[in-house]
Amino acid sequence: MITSNDIKPMLQDGVNDNELRDLLSHFANIRATRQPLFLNAGDFDIILRWKLRSQYGRQKHWRQANTDEVIRSVTGVALTVTHPDPDYELELRVGLLCILRGVAVPVASAILTLVFPETYGVIDFRAWRQVFGKERSGFMISDYKRYLNAIRPLAQELGCTVQEVDLAIWEMDRQSKR
Secondary structure, eight states, X not given: XXXXXHXXXXXXXXXXXHHHHHHHHHHHHHHHHOSSOOOOXXXXXXXXXXXXXXXXXXXXXXXXXXXXXXXXXXXXXXXXXXXXXXXXXXXXXXXHHTTSTTOOHHHHHHHHHHHOTTTOOOOOHHHHHHHHSSOOOOOOXXXXXXXXXXXXXXXXXXXXXXXXXXXXXXXXXXXXXX
């Protein structure tokens, strides 16, 4: 299992990714000014381009069924739903986001991470490999809960956001595969 000492060197470098810094700032501004909170088609596309990178074109025609109105409605509910049980809240949010075409758990995790970086991280094969020592490519909500339950205590221990811990873990994996 990964420890805070393992990722501390990566955290000390901070977020060196200008694109990510700009995205976090953009979504922090949306959170502060858009009440009730929702994403529009432009916001959704920004997240998809960031998360999917070279795979962005894949399934693009299918995702086009997600009209601006549908995206606003679905994200409006998903991003504002709350529950005293954080695991159930996560299930609700991810489940709602996965209603959108082209959104599975990894993309839903990217949406939640950019909007709520203090609480969420992005699940992907790199993070999974570093935290659990196993290769994995497909993820379900139960996997995402397990991942967050592993990294949230690290964020608390290190006094940073869950997203910062997630990014440090991702960078650790990237550097280890060079």
